[in-house]
Structures are given as C-alpha cells and as structure tokens.
Amino acid sequence: MRIVVVGNGVAGMEAALAVRRRDADATITVVSEESDHFFSRTALMYVLCGQLSHRCIEPLERGVYERLRLTRVRARATGLDPEARLLTLADGRTLAYDRLLIACGSRPRPAPWPGSGLRGVGHFVTLQDLAWLEAELHGQQSEPRPPNEWAHLSVSAADSPYGRREVAAETRGRTCGSPLVIGGGLIGIEAVETFLAAGRSPHFVIREDRFWPNPISAAESAWVAEALRGHGALVHLDTHVESMVGDGRGNVDRVVTDKGPLDVDCVVVAIGVVPNTEWLGEAVERDQSGGIVVGDDLQTSAPGVYAAGDCASVRWFDGQRRPEQLWYTGRDQGRVAAQALLGDDVRYRRSTWYNSAKLMDIEYTTAGLVGLDLPGESEWFYEETGAVKSTTRIVSRDGAVIGFNFLGRRWDHEVLIRWINERRSLAWVLDHLGAARFDTELVPPLVIPAAAR
Amino acid sequence: MHLQAQEGLMSTFRTGWRSRSAVAYGLSLLLFAFYISMYFGGQYGLPDLWQPLAEAVGLRSKWFVYGLVYTVWMLIGAAWYLRQHGNSRYNQARIGVNVAVQVVLGFTLPFVMPLFGGTEYYFSYFWPLKYDYLYPHTMWSLPWYLALYGVVMAVFTAPLAAVFFGKRWYCSWVCGCGGLANTFGDPWRHLTSSSTASWRFEKYAIHAVLGLAVVSTGVIAMHQMGMGEGTLLVPIAQQTKIWYGFVVGSILSGVIGTAVYPVLGPRIWCRNFCPMAALLGMSQKLGRFRIRVKKDMCISCGNCTTYCEMGIDVRAYAQRNQSFTRSSCVGCGMCAHVCPRGVLRLENGAWEQAEDKQLQGLSIIDY
Numbered sequence A: 001m002r003i004v005v006v007g008n009g010v011a012g013m014e015a016a017l018a019v020r021r022r023d024a025d026a027t028i029t030v031v032s033e034e035s036d037h038f039f040s041r042t043a044l045m046y047v048l049c050g051q052l053s054h055r056c057i058e059p060l061e062r063g064v065y066e067r068l069r070l071t072r073v074r075a076r077a078t079g080l081d082p083e084a085r086l087l088t089l090a091d092g093r094t095l096a097y098d099r100l101l102i103a104c105g106s107r108p109r110p111a112p113w114p115g116s117g118l119r120g121v122g123h124f125v126t127l128q129d130l131a132w133l134e135a136e137l138h139g140q141q142s143e144p145r146p147p148n149e150w151a152h153l154s155v156s157a158a159d160s161p162y163g164r165r166e167v168a169a170e171t172r173g174r175t176c177g178s179p180l181v182i183g184g185g186l187i188g189i190e191a192v193e194t195f196l197a198a199g200r201s202p203h204f205v206i207r208e209d210r211f212w213p214n215p216i217s218a219a220e221s222a223w224v225a226e227a228l229r230g231h232g233a234l235v236h237l238d239t240h241v242e243s244m245v246g247d248g249r250g251n252v253d254r255v256v257t258d259k260g261p262l263d264v265d266c267v268v269v270a271i272g273v274v275p276n277t278e279w280l281g282e283a284v285e286r287d288q289s290g291g292i293v294v295g296d297d298l299q300t301s302a303p304g305v306y307a308a309g310d311c312a313s314v315r316w317f318d319g320q321r322r323p324e325q326l327w328y329t330g331r332d333q334g335r336v337a338a339q340a341l342l343g344d345d346v347r348y349r350r351s352t353w354y355n356s357a358k359l360m361d362i363e364y365t366t367a368g369l370v371g372l373d374l375p376g377e378s379e380w381f382y383e384e385t386g387a388v389k390s391t392t393r394i395v396s397r398d399g400a401v402i403g404f405n406f407l408g409r410r411w412d413h414e415v416l417i418r419w420i421n422e423r424r425s426l427a428w429v430l431d432h433l434g435a436a437r438f439d440t441e442l443v444p445p446l447v448i449p450a451a452a453r
Numbered sequence B: 001m002h003l004q005a006q007e008g009l010m011s012t013f014r015t016g017w018r019s020r021s022a023v024a025y026g027l028s029l030l031l032f033a034f035y036i037s038m039y040f041g042g043q044y045g046l047p048d049l050w051q052p053l054a055e056a057v058g059l060r061s062k063w064f065v066y067g068l069v070y071t072v073w074m075l076i077g078a079a080w081y082l083r084q085h086g087n088s089r090y091n092q093a094r095i096g097v098n099v100a101v102q103v104v105l106g107f108t109l110p111f112v113m114p115l116f117g118g119t120e121y122y123f124s125y126f127w128p129l130k131y132d133y134l135y136p137h138t139m140w141s142l143p144w145y146l147a148l149y150g151v152v153m154a155v156f157t158a159p160l161a162a163v164f165f166g167k168r169w170y171c172s173w174v175c176g177c178g179g180l181a182n183t184f185g186d187p188w189r190h191l192t193s194s195s196t197a198s199w200r201f202e203k204y205a206i207h208a209v210l211g212l213a214v215v216s217t218g219v220i221a222m223h224q225m226g227m228g229e230g231t232l233l234v235p236i237a238q239q240t241k242i243w244y245g246f247v248v249g250s251i252l253s254g255v256i257g258t259a260v261y262p263v264l265g266p267r268i269w270c271r272n273f274c275p276m277a278a279l280l281g282m283s284q285k286l287g288r289f290r291i292r293v294k295k296d297m298c299i300s301c302g303n304c305t306t307y308c309e310m311g312i313d314v315r316a317y318a319q320r321n322q323s324f325t326r327s328s329c330v331g332c333g334m335c336a337h338v339c340p341r342g343v344l345r346l347e348n349g350a351w352e353q354a355e356d357k358q359l360q361g362l363s364i365i366d367y
C-alpha cells in the first residue's frame, strides 16, 4: 500500500510511526516543506532565547527516517486530485497514493493593518519565522542550523508560510531595541518572554481589557500582567492597532494604535493561527475557518483522504466542529489516523478538556469546563500567599465539580478529570485535593484554611 | 515566588564558554594542566608545584591544597547553581546538604582530626569509590569503629538506602564528585550526550569498572592477608593496586572526570566509570525510586533531555507516557524543574504502582 502523509509535524509523524509499527511493507512517503526533520513547534521560544539548540527540539533521533524507511520529500504540495489519487508538488511532480493523510498544520493569521508588509514585521509560528526573529533580535542565527534549511525554496510557492523574510536589523545595521508584540494569547506571551530574556522591554499590545480573558479570570489575569510588568514588559490593554508606519527605507518604525503611536523597530503579530489549507482548493470540503471537515474516523469528504492535527475540523466535546490547535490532540489524532489509514474502524473521541502552560514563570493547569459562564454554575476561589503563591479556582454546577483552573502549582489532570467524571462535590474535592498534587518534592502542600472553604 | 518551576529563560546555547567554543576548550586544557600537575607533580620528571606550596601555607600535604581548591570551586558553583535554578525547595536542600557535607566531612574533619590525635578519615566516601577503605592494610590502620563504619556503609547501608530513596541520596546529596559536578559543573550539564551510542558505552563501561573494582579488591585483600606467598598472586596484587589506582583513581575520576567538564559535561566520571554509581544504580533499579510521567501532557520540547546531566533521553519516556527508573539517574531533579508543562515528578513510590516498571528497558531504537 502507498501511504502519503503531507506534513511532518506531530500529527503527521505520529501517524507515520504508528503505520510503520503495524505494517512493515507499506511505502510511506512524508511530504514536508518546512524542514527535513520533525521538530517541536512548541519549543521555538527556547531556541530563540538560547535555552535549547535546534538539535534539542527534535524529538526523534535523526536516523529514524532511514531506519523505519520513511521516504522524505522536501517540497510544497500545491494541489490534490482525489479522483486520480494524485498529489501535485510545486515543481509539477506528482505523487500517487492509495491513502493520503493531510496533516499540514496551521499558518499564522495574517496582519490586517496597513503597513503590515514592512520589513521588521513578522510572526512566530514556523522555523523560518524563528530564523527571521533570531536575526532581528540577536543579529545572527543560532548554530547549528537545521540541515538543508532553505532547500525547499526552489520547490515552494508564493503563498507559502515557510518563505524567507527580510530582516530589518540587516538594513538598519543594528538589532532591534524596541520590539512590539500584538496579541494577548500564548504565542504572544512566549514572544514577549523571549524579548525580556534578551534584555529588551517589549510593548505588548492586547485588544482585550485583560490578558487571555477566556481561559483565565480577572484576578488570574491581573497576576500574570503584574508578572509581565514586573519583568519589564510594557503592557497595553484595551488597545487596538490601526496601522504601521515605515522609516522611508521600508523598515517598520512606528505602530499607530487608538491610544497613540508607539516607536518600534520589530513587530511580532501573534493574533492566532488559521488552517494551512488554501492549497487544497475544492479538492476536499473545508469549513468557514478553512479547517478540513472530517468525520469521527478522520476521513475527509474525499475517499481515502484523511486529515489530522491543526488543519482538521474535528468534533469537540461540546458537539461543534472546529480545529483543535494543540500538541497532544494532534498526536492523538495522528495515532487514530494511522489506524484509519490501515483500514480499522476507529473513532476519534475528544476527552474532557485539559491543558497546561507556563505564563512567564507562573505554571497553569486547567481541566474541565472553566470560563464558559454556564447557567447555574458557581465558582470557588482561593488565593494562597506565603512560600508559594498560587490560585485555585473550582467551578461547580448542580452540586458537582465541572472544572478547575490552577496557577502557581502543578496538578495531575488525570485525577482532576476522574473527579469531574465521578461528579464529586466541591467539599469532597477540597478534602481530597492532596491526591491530585504534582508539585516537585519538598514544596509545602497547599493548605486551605477552614475559613476559606 | 514560584517554587519549583525554572524561573526565567536561560541563554545557555548563546553563551560561548558554555557551548564548546574555543574558550571552553581552553578552560578544559587549563583544568587538564591543573590536574596533571596535582596528581603527577614530582613524578615522571614533572616539577612538584603543590607540595612546597602546601607546606609554605601550613597544610600537611598537597591534597589539602586540592581539597581547599575543590571546596572553593564547589562554593562558587553552588552560588551559580542557586542563582540559576534556586527557586526550588528540592534544589535548595540538595545543594545545601551537598556543600555542607563537602565542607565538614570532605575537608574540615579530615584536616582537623589528626591535629587532635585522631585519624584522617573521609566519612562521606565509601568502597568501591574509596576503594582502599576495604583493603585490609587500611582497615588495620584505622580504629576498629571507623573500619567497621566503612564496611557497614559500603556493603549494607549505602545500597539499602538506594533501594528506598534511589541512588540520589548519595550521588546528588552526599558525594563530593557529584557535588562538584552539580555546582562547578552545572554550567555545562547540557553538554552530556543523550545519544543511543553514549548510552550503550555507559552500560558497558560502568559495569566493567565495577567488575574491576570487585576483583582488584579481592586480589589485593588476599595478598594483604598473607595468602599466596611465593605465588603469582603477589606480583598480580601489587600490579593491580598500582594500576587500578592509576587508571581509575587518578586518570578517570580525577583528570578526565573533571577536566572535560567544559566540553563533555560534568558527569563523565559518574555516568561511565564510577563503580559506586554502578552498584547504587542496580539497587535503584530494584527499588522504589522512579520518575513519574503525567499522561499526555508532554509537548516534546526537549528541555528535560537537554538538561539531564546523565544523558538520559527523558523526553523519549515523557512523550510516550512512560514512567521510568533508569539506573544512571542521579535524581538531581533538573528534568522536573525545567519542564515547562510540569510533566515529571521524582518519587519514592514505584512499588505502589508496580506495573509502571514493566517497560523500563525501553530503547529509543524501537520507537
């Protein structure tokens, strides 16, 4: 059987590995424009600041492609003919398949403002974005570089998000001193954190009146904003960008907002990502967001064609279909897609929502339904001060706990989800909270005073 | 305060002296020169720099000059370590105890005790690391309670403690070699290779040295107890004593173990050659210590693998939801500390969830 996978991100690679584990004979071809090797997109920020090298963010040993006979094609796929079962590449070559997995991920949502095309304005999503930002911030890229870094440029297309971006620092003759980040989400805060680590005081322009308003509450947001400001970030809340102005030589010089202009020399636009699927045209059904519509078996509207990861609109726990732009769901979908590719009758089922993140130095864990303002829900909140600073927010409804939000401590989401499924009461959960602890050793446990219960 | 998470971002790979630049190689050469002059000065035609210096400043032997330098390096390194990774109770406690052990048991007591008519004895080193503490001649020269202490610690207490708490109780809390690696050597912890090839080498090398330690101690003990007079045993035992001391004691643990810090990372000796680590590693493998992995939370970023000073590919386990016990793990806690998603936890609870121990022999090859 000829299996072709478009994308060697987490969804595509997990699927390719799982297919090979079961089927020693299938020909597996992995088409990827961005890089020769699977890398961890979630770790781009660590390469930018120098905490990790390029090599460190490759989750698999490099020999894995040869050892498991995964043929790599480094090129942009530009079209799909589901009738003829042919994938077209940017240089006109075609690849025939019996089963196709599309795992082509996300691309950054483009900046809508006048002047967004100026030199010094970019995103922070792809390896090529990283190369650009390294040059803007550090004046040079870190060594060692990914192998064949620019090999795809000759087999790419104008609408590719993996192109090379011009560097304003080069034309100016100095690295950026006053960067600005637009967008108060996770990618935005990661960019801000790396700028802070490099000794800059970045502007952080957020449209909403507080940081990350849906997932975290006002009090939780305020703590994160305080941490950002404490480290030197210039946080502008409730601020809308109107345009960007150049310096006459094509470099960005100013960002005009509804609260006034800001002098800048580098802008990271982090206002979300969109499915990276324009190249598919009408070949498979896509929804309004651009996500590839898939059934519970991850099959698209075209027979033999499956989709997984950021580019697929899957069914969520609330019954709606939209893309899930998460690492662990991408991995999960990759595993399920592999079974589907091999002909199993499988269903992708999204379990209870959970996630974790690190907002600056503050660790965040969530599980269940939080921040949805469901009718009849009630919230219990406790702020711990002392040796450990933490916040605990527990949402209940109809006498049972339905969601958790924690900042400042580590928790085991598996235990939390079990409690949600067991419909435990708030009092019971508070009595047993210790069982979900995942703090490192010797950290004093969370003690909730009786008065706060 | 954010006790437990790595605070701020590190610029490790953008710092020349930490990323195998010419400066790093230069530093390594300086350390080589220091060690060779310290270990072999006065022999092989090399000038003796340190003994005269020691006597000039009132220290009994050059080894106290070395002890002083070693302790000062450790103190400076501890300050660095706590600045980098200090926002963790575990890290604070571990480094605090380790430095205190070095200052008191590794330097002050051995120096001071003889001044009051006592014996120069290192309470924090045991056989097979301090291999001569089980040689009969050494034991006879010690007061009986010290000789007994050495035997009990080596064959009973140390391995048993590793069964219950992991080898970390020694390698990351007590041992001076581990202490130096974790303080003075911390800036280079990311240089330890995590390749499969380095793992394979480690498994052969460290168990070979343990075998050598057992055999050489046996042969030397037989000789020192007067067995085999007039037979080949005598020259064999004499040569074994000289060569084991030279190769393992001086070259591997001293010169190579420390001088390569800036280019190969700080645990080359501990990981590949220390017989004590091999012994405690076996105990650990049977015991309660393990690293627990939180299910489906790993983002494969690689911080754990990169900052593991023992070259364990922690990520390979984490991204497969596999809790594990590796015999080389010294329980430094750094993988859990740097993980940005709080995926890992060091625990002494492996026996309670025994099914987790099944797949520990995981090889990255069959990934």
Ligand SMILES: Cc1cc2nc3c(=O)[nH]c(=O)nc-3n(C[C@H](O)[C@H](O)[C@H](O)COP(=O)(O)OP(=O)(O)OC[C@H]3O[C@@H](n4cnc5c(N)ncnc54)[C@H](O)[C@@H]3O)c2cc1C
Pocket: A006, A007, A008, A009, A010, A011, A012, A031, A032, A033, A034, A035, A041, A042, A043, A044, A045, A075, A076, A077, A078, A103, A104, A105, A106, A124, A125, A126, A186, A187, A190, A276, A279, A308, A309, A310, A311, A324, A325, A326, A327, A328, A330, A357, B299
């Ligand atoms: C900065 C950043 C931080 C993040 N942090 C987190 C986090 O902490 N936790 C979390 O859960 N998620 C995080 N995410 C999201 C997470 O990285 C993604 O959900 C995940 O990487 C998606 O994987 P994927 O395999 O679907 O796609 P991708 O990783 O995007 O891979 C798609 C691949 O497809 C290839 N490709 C695309 N189009 C074509 C084409 N036309 N032809 C050929 N090849 C093509 C590309 O080469 C690319 O490598 C983060 C994302 C970013 C950008």
Ligand code: SF4
Pocket: B291, B304, B307, B308, B309, B310, B311, B312, B314, B328, B329, B330, B331, B332, B333, B334, B335, B336, B346
């Ligand atoms: S696995 Fe973790 S605790 Fe063990 S040695 Fe490596 S970093 Fe330290």
Ligand code: SF4
Pocket: B297, B298, B299, B300, B301, B302, B303, B304, B305, B314, B315, B318, B319, B338, B339, B340, B341, B342, B343, B344
């Ligand atoms: S366990 Fe943590 S540090 Fe290691 S790869 Fe996973 S997320 Fe990164």
